[in-house]
Amino acid sequence: MDANEARDALTLVARRRQQTVTAGSAAWSARATWSTCASVLALGVLTDVGMIWLWVLLMVMGVGVAWNNGVRLRSTAASRRWRVALVGSFVVAYLAYVAGQFPARALDWPLPNTVGAAAACLVIVTLVRAVHARLAGSLRP
Amino acid sequence: MTGGREVTDLPAVGAAPEGPVRPSTPAPSIDEFLHTPARLGICSLLAPAEWVTFSFLRESIGTSDSALSKQLTALEQAGYVESRKDRALRRQTSLRLTAAGRVAFEAYLRSLEDLLARARGIT
Numbered sequence: 001m002d003a004n005e006a007r008d009a010l011t012l013v014a015r016r017r018q019q020t021v022t023a024g025s026a027a028w029s030a031r032a033t034w035s036t037c038a039s040v041l042a043l044g045v046l047t048d049v050g051m052i053w054l055w056v057l058l059m060v061m062g063v064g065v066a067w068n069n070g071v072r073l074r075s076t077a078a079s080r081r082w083r084v085a086l087v088g089s090f091v092v093a094y095l096a097y098v099a100g101q102f103p104a105r106a107l108d109w110p111l112p113n114t115v116g117a118a119a120a121c122l123v124i125v126t127l128v129r130a131v132h133a134r135l136a137g138s139l140r141p
Numbered sequence: 142m143t144g145g146r147e148v149t150d151l152p153a154v155g156a157a158p159e160g161p162v163r164p165s166t167p168a169p170s171i172d173e174f175l176h177t178p179a180r181l182g183i184c185s186l187l188a189p190a191e192w193v194t195f196s197f198l199r200e201s202i203g204t205s206d207s208a209l210s211k212q213l214t215a216l217e218q219a220g221y222v223e224s225r226k227d228r229a230l231r232r233q234t235s236l237r238l239t240a241a242g243r244v245a246f247e248a249y250l251r252s253l254e255d256l257l258a259r260a261r262g263i264t
Contacts, residue, residue: 001171001176001256002260003256003257003259003260003261006253006254006256006257006260007257009176009181009253010250010253010254010257012178012181012182012185013181013185013250014185015185016181016182016185016186016201017185017186017188017189019186019201020185020186020187020188020189020190020193020201021189023197023201024189024190069197070193070194070196070197070200071190071192071193071194071197072190072191072192072193072235073189073190073191074189074190074191075191141189
């Protein structure tokens with residue numbers, strides 16, 4: 001092996017490493033965000049129409065697969081903190097789901113769970129996605 | 142190490158552009174088993190990650206399932222890589238470097254860097 005070959009090999013290594021880091025630290029894609037919101041909305045609608053079993057079936061069929069980007073980077077101290085924040089943001093989304101139902105029920109609207117799910121989607125698109133982007137960024141070595 | 146892994150001594154790099162190579166510095170040895178584009182690419186993709194899926198490797202390298210499986214089998218037999226079947230809804234295979242694989246890969250990179258340094262006449 002000569003020095004040029006060694007340099008080429010190191011360049012290849014650096015490029016491949018970067019591919020993994022880029023994939024592993026990517027924020028949610030539009031597809032992942034859409035699939036999350038769609039599953040939350042489906043939960044609301046199907047609860048209202050009494051077909052929660054269908055939601056379970058949809059989940060089993062793998063609606064959430066869009067989240068998987070194929071790479072799990074090693075955790076860092078910062079990423080562990082952001083992971084806790086991500087769980088917290090999902091709790092906020094759940095609270096929005098519950099809180100969103102109150103006005104719908106007070107006004108006697110026919111689909112209170114759907115309204116709650118729409119409120120949860122709003123939190124997911126604004127808060128949860130932003131927290132996830134921070135989490136993904138904190139994974140970069 | 143098993144699986145046909147070979148470590149060979151590198152020939153001394155001649156004609157250093159910025160100065161002579163010190164004769165006391167031994168020539169770095171290189172892990173010939175890792176020194177193929179396919180296996181090097183796989184290890185480089187696995188190195189920064191905890192786990193990587195088979196499909197990510199296949200798409201990143203741009204190879205076929207069978208060609209990738211063949212390389213992964215060789216790496217597994219050498220003890221460099223381990224695999225697992227995920228318990229997710231859509232079953233898929235994930236892979237990672239073992240501790241031995243990580244050590245061997247880092248040693249391989251060091252030997253490349255040593256070689257470059259010798260070529261520059263730094264060591």
